[in-house]
Amino acid sequence: MxxxxxxxPDAFPVTDDCLHIGGMPLTRLARRVxxxxxxxxxxxxxxxxxxxRSMLPDGVHVHYAMKANPMPAVVQHMATIVDxxxxxxxxxxxxxxxxxxxxxxxxxxxPGKSECDLESAIAAGIVLNLESNLEMERAARIGHxxxxxxxxxxxxxxxxxxxxxxxxxxxxxxxxxxxxEEVPEMLRRMKNLDIEFMGFxxxxxxQNLKSEAIIEAQEKSVDLGIRLAQHAPSPxxxxxxxxxxxIPYFPGEMPLDLAPVGEKLGNxxxxxxxxxxxxxxxxxxxxxxxxEAGIYVTPVIDRKISRGKVFLVTAGGLNHHLAASGNFGxxxxxxxxxxxxxxxxxxxxxxxSVVGPLCTPLDILAxxxxxxxxxxGDLIVVFQSGAYGATASPTAFLSQPDVTEVLV
Ligand SMILES: *Cc1c(COP(=O)(O)O)cnc(C)c1O
Numbered sequence: 001m002x003x004x005x006x007x008x009p010d011a012f013p014v015t016d017d018c019l020h021i022g023g024m025p026l027t028r029l030a031r032r033v034x035x036x037x038x039x040x041x042x043x044x045x046x047x048x049x050x051x052x053r054s055m056l057p058d059g060v061h062v063h064y065a066m067k068a069n070p071m072p073a074v075v076q077h078m079a080t081i082v083d084x085x086x087x088x089x090x091x092x093x094x095x096x097x098x099x100x101x102x103x104x105x106x107x108x109x110x111p112g113k114s115e116c117d118l119e120s121a122i123a124a125g126i127v128l129n130l131e132s133n134l135e136m137e138r139a140a141r142i143g144h145x146x147x148x149x150x151x152x153x154x155x156x157x158x159x160x161x162x163x164x165x166x167x168x169x170x171x172x173x174x175x176x177x178x179x180x181e182e183v184p185e186m187l188r189r190m191k192n193l194d195i196e197f198m199g200f201x202x203x204x205x206x207q208n209l210k211s212e213a214i215i216e217a218q219e220k221s222v223d224l225g226i227r228l229a230q231h232a233p234s235p236x237x238x239x240x241x242x243x244x245x246x247i248p249y250f251p252g253e254m255p256l257d258l259a260p261v262g263e264k265l266g267n268x269x270x271x272x273x274x275x276x277x278x279x280x281x282x283x284x285x286x287x288x289x290x291x292e293a294g295i296y297v298t299p300v301i302d303r304k305i306s307r308g309k310v311f312l313v314t315a316g317g318l319n320h321h322l323a324a325s326g327n328f329g330x331x332x333x334x335x336x337x338x339x340x341x342x343x344x345x346x347x348x349x350x351x352x353s354v355v356g357p358l359c360t361p362l363d364i365l366a367x368x369x370x371x372x373x374x375x376x377g378d379l380i381v382v383f384q385s386g387a388y389g390a391t392a393s394p395t396a397f398l399s400q401p402d403v404t405e406v407l408v
Pocket of ligand 1 (some may be wrong): 065067068086109203206207243244245284285286287288387
């Protein structure tokens, strides 16, 4: 078991055994912020976007799927370095429109968009990713009422699956998008509606660490896009082939190798350019852009030994970080990479369980993990926490103090 190790990100420097983030020792940042907090590093966000661009062929647009981390300061930072922002609700749309990105670079996906959602989106002039025929008809009616021609892409539920994916969101029967075989008929109906057709959105899944699986999905998405384009009411402007790039969370997981993904996508580009001239290929990424740039930090409140087992009790737990507790879609609970931020190596090491303050046995941040021997007041750090953290957690549960988010 000890041979299967966590991949700890080496992006955060360690000086005097203390983790540094944003050019500051974690202990000092903790005094600045107070309590439990998430810290996101803007330098790492920028470096990650630059890295993705360097690996992908020229001309591929990189979008940020902001549900991964909707903190307004993070979204504004991302807005200056990506080509577009993908939103999944009206409140996310507001945050995206408050940034310096232009409305045409914002797209809105998600089943169950309300009248109000559609009205905001159409009034803003963003691109709607249509999830059904009924939604298309609603959009056309609202556009007519507002005197604004809706811009819309069709979200396609592909006729294939993203293999070895943490979360499959396409293929088979799904609540997302329109089944590929129904799309030609939908496009025929669109010709009679006052809608500006933009292209296709094909998102097959998420959290994938296998380049071969991503390559296969991208090849199939491009082929599907080309097949469906024959039925389009006008030439495509956008071919969004999804994303799905994962990051390593658990022992034994290795970072995704982007080099072959970029190379194979490069081989597909001439086909896209000849079959759909003028169309942009879009990749939409959430956690891959922000996940490794963020940490969750919570102070140790108590240290106790129960029948030989050491427990560190922290100020925050699953109420702040549901994913690290293992209750956000994990089948078998596994530890995130966790360390004592102010004693990265420590003089002594021990096996401990880190638990939050809630009265439920589900509130675990680390189970029987080796780390430096910690004392009350020390800072527990959960790495790989820049995505699906604060906003994916039940922060009201047990009415504990809220978690703060800072961009440094
Ligand atoms: C959730 C989602 C994403 C982002 O997924 P990540 O795993 O964070 O990259 C992108 N696109 C759509 C349509 C999504 O629903």
